[in-house]
Amino acid sequence: MKIYVNIYSLFLIKLQLEQASMWTLDLSSSVNKEAGLSPGKFTEIYAEKQGKRRLKVEKKSKLPSTKRRRMQLKQERNLTQCASQALEGDTYQSEIGLEEQVDIEKIPDPVPRGNFKPVTIPSRAPSIVVFDLETTDLIRGRHMPHITQIAAVGLENDAIFNTYIIPKIPIRETAMEVTGIVVTAGKMTVHGKCVDAEDITSGLLKFLNWLQTYQNVILVAHNGRKFDFPVLMNTVKSLKQSKMLFQSVEGCIDSLSVFKKVFPGQTNYKQETLMSSILGQTYGAHDAKEDILALSLLLKEAKLSKSETLSFSFSPIAQHALRFSAEKAKNVPSLHHLIAQGILKHATAENFAGSGLNFQHLKKNFQRDGEDGLRAIFVQKNCDGQPRISAAKRILDSVIPKLVDLFEKQD
Structure with a gap:
C-alpha cells in the first residue's frame, strides 16, 4: 500500500511541476502581448529545447556507466582529500590554532618521471x-x-x-x-x-x-x-x-x-x-x-x-627525469632495508624515491592516517596526471599490508 501511495505522490508532484511550467509559459506570453512585444514564440522554442535537454540529462544520469563515473569521481575526491591530509598533516585541518601540539611537517609534492611520449610536428619536416x-x-x-x-x-x-x-x-x-x-x-x-x-x-x-x-x-x-x-x-x-x-x-x-x-x-x-x-x-x-x-x-x-x-x-x-633521477639517488638508500626484507621490489623503491619520498615520509604518513594514508600517497596524482608511485591493485595489495605490519611492529 505504501508503494502505491509513494508512486501517487510522485505523480502529483510531477503534474504540479508541469502545470507550473505551463503557467509560467502562458504568463510570459500574456506579458509579451500586453507590452506589444513578441507573442513568446522564441520563449516557447527555448523552453521546449531546455525541456528536451533536461530529459536527456535525466535519462543519461540513470545509466549504469554514469553512475559508475559518479562513484569513480567521488572516490578520487576522497583519495585527494585523504592524500592532502596525510601530506600536510594538521595544517590541513580546521581550528588548528586551538591545538597545543601541531604537526606542521609537509610531505614533498610528487616529482613526475617525465613524459617520454613521441613528439608531433604538424608543419614542415623535422x-x-x-x-x-x-x-x-x-x-x-x-x-x-x-x-x-x-x-x-x-x-x-x-x-x-x-x-x-x-x-x-x-x-x-x-x-x-x-x-x-x-x-x-x-x-x-x-x-x-x-x-x-x-x-x-x-x-x-x-x-x-x-x-x-x-x-x-x-x-x-x-x-x-x-x-x-x-x-x-x-x-x-x-x-x-x-x-x-x-x-x-x-x-x-x-x-x-x-x-x-x-x-x-x-x-x-x-x-x-x-x-x-x-x-x-x-x-x-x-x-x-x-x-x-x-x-x-x-x-x-x-x-x-x-x-x-x-x-x-x-x-x-x-627532462623532469633530471629531478626524478636526483631525488632517486638521494632517497633510495633510506629504502634499502625495505628491499632487503622483501617489502618493496627495487623498481617500486626507485619510483618511490624518485617521486621525492624517503622512509621517514612513509612512516610519517602511516602515523597520520594509517593504511589509508599509505594508499593515498601511492595513488596521489603528479602534475602529469600519473600516480605518484602506482595505482595497480596488485602492487597496492602486495606492498601496503607489509608496510602496515612493519610500522605496527615498530610502534
Whole structure:
C-alpha cells in the first residue's frame, strides 16, 4: 500500500511541476502581448529545447556507466582529500590554532618521471641534428659533470659544429684518460695538442645560435637519455638559456633505442661495437666530433623515414627525469632495508624515491592516517596526471599490508 501511495505522490508532484511550467509559459506570453512585444514564440522554442535537454540529462544520469563515473569521481575526491591530509598533516585541518601540539611537517609534492611520449610536428619536416658531449666525469647521483666539448652535425646537410669548453671544475683522471682532454693553467690540450677553448657561456650560446639555423630540430645522441640530454638540460637551465633552446629544439631521440629495434641481436650496443659489426669500420671514439660523424653514418644505415624516426622521440621538457633521477639517488638508500626484507621490489623503491619520498615520509604518513594514508600517497596524482608511485591493485595489495605490519611492529 505504501508503494502505491509513494508512486501517487510522485505523480502529483510531477503534474504540479508541469502545470507550473505551463503557467509560467502562458504568463510570459500574456506579458509579451500586453507590452506589444513578441507573442513568446522564441520563449516557447527555448523552453521546449531546455525541456528536451533536461530529459536527456535525466535519462543519461540513470545509466549504469554514469553512475559508475559518479562513484569513480567521488572516490578520487576522497583519495585527494585523504592524500592532502596525510601530506600536510594538521595544517590541513580546521581550528588548528586551538591545538597545543601541531604537526606542521609537509610531505614533498610528487616529482613526475617525465613524459617520454613521441613528439608531433604538424608543419614542415623535422631537422635531425646529431650531437655529443665530452665532460669532466660521469653523472654521479645529484652531481652533474661540466662540459668540455660540444659537437653536432646536421644529418641532411652534414654541417658540423665543434667547440671545446674550459670547465669550472677539475677533470676527473679517468675522463682525461678516455677523452685525452687536459686543462693546465687555463690552457686546454687534446692528446697533447693545444686547442682553442672558451668558457661555457659563450660556447653554449654559439651552439644554441647554430641550432637556430635549423627548423624543428630533433636532437639525437647515443645513450642520450641517460647522459647527454640530462647534462645539456642541466647546463642550459643553470645558464638560464632554456627558452632559447626550446625555440629551435622540438624533440630528443636516444639512438640506443633506435638501434635496438633496427639492428637486433647485437652483442652490445656501444657505438664502437655497432660501427664495427654493422659498417665494418673503426673510429676515434670519445672525441665528440668523431662520435657524431660515426653516429650519423649509423643513422643513415638505419634507413628510417622521418615519421619512423619521430616515433622514438620525446619532448626536451621530459627532462623532469633530471629531478626524478636526483631525488632517486638521494632517497633510495633510506629504502634499502625495505628491499632487503622483501617489502618493496627495487623498481617500486626507485619510483618511490624518485617521486621525492624517503622512509621517514612513509612512516610519517602511516602515523597520520594509517593504511589509508599509505594508499593515498601511492595513488596521489603528479602534475602529469600519473600516480605518484602506482595505482595497480596488485602492487597496492602486495606492498601496503607489509608496510602496515612493519610500522605496527615498530610502534
